[in-house]
Amino acid sequence: MKFIDRILNKIVSYRINHLIFPKELADKMPIYCSWHVDWTGIEKGSIEIDSDNIYKGMLQIGHDRIAKGLIGSKKSKINLEHNGKLIFKGPADLSQGISIYCHDNATLTIGRGIYTNGYCTIYSRKKVTIGNDNMWGWNVLLMDSDGHPIFDTDNKIINEPREINIGNNVWLASDSSIMKGVSIPDGCIVGKGSTVTGIYSEKNAILAGCPAKIIKRNITWNRGDYKI
Structure with a gap:
């Protein structure tokens, strides 16, 4: 079965690269995706890919590199509405179950060296920017919007999308939620199950809770031997 999966992965990856990129770039095969990824609107x-170093397989999408014992569907989804833009700044490993949605004219920028564990979701209706060397749990x-509009009694929208900015070397622990208008500085950790709703200015801090607040300062972290 794994052999068949590898063959199907290569066939789908070839097709996706040549749908998205000019031939010279597509022939380098920078995207290596699972055949379980559902691509819509591409x-x-x-x-x-905004990088001077583009090479085969630098963008790994939808593969089973999730935490041991984590069970769920193999399906992943990339949905780019008309003029929705997905920009990679370098290599990335977006594991099985990744779900990305870019609305009309929205932009999602993903920094180099990101790793996401299983079943992560990024929903951009305006602008989401993710820095380098992020690590995310499952x-x-x-989500840079509320999903549905809310109106006042004069029929004016009162909950417009607001952009999200995630700094470099940020660790988002499993089950955390980053909501619209959030800014997280470099070197921060967001605790498991936290909901982040504000703009933070202190680097190298741990944020935790619902809503999240700073619970520890002057921390550092690293991914050990794991490299993208």
């Missing part, structure tokens, strides 16, 4: 130019949610 077209030439809808995904960009079931992390980023």
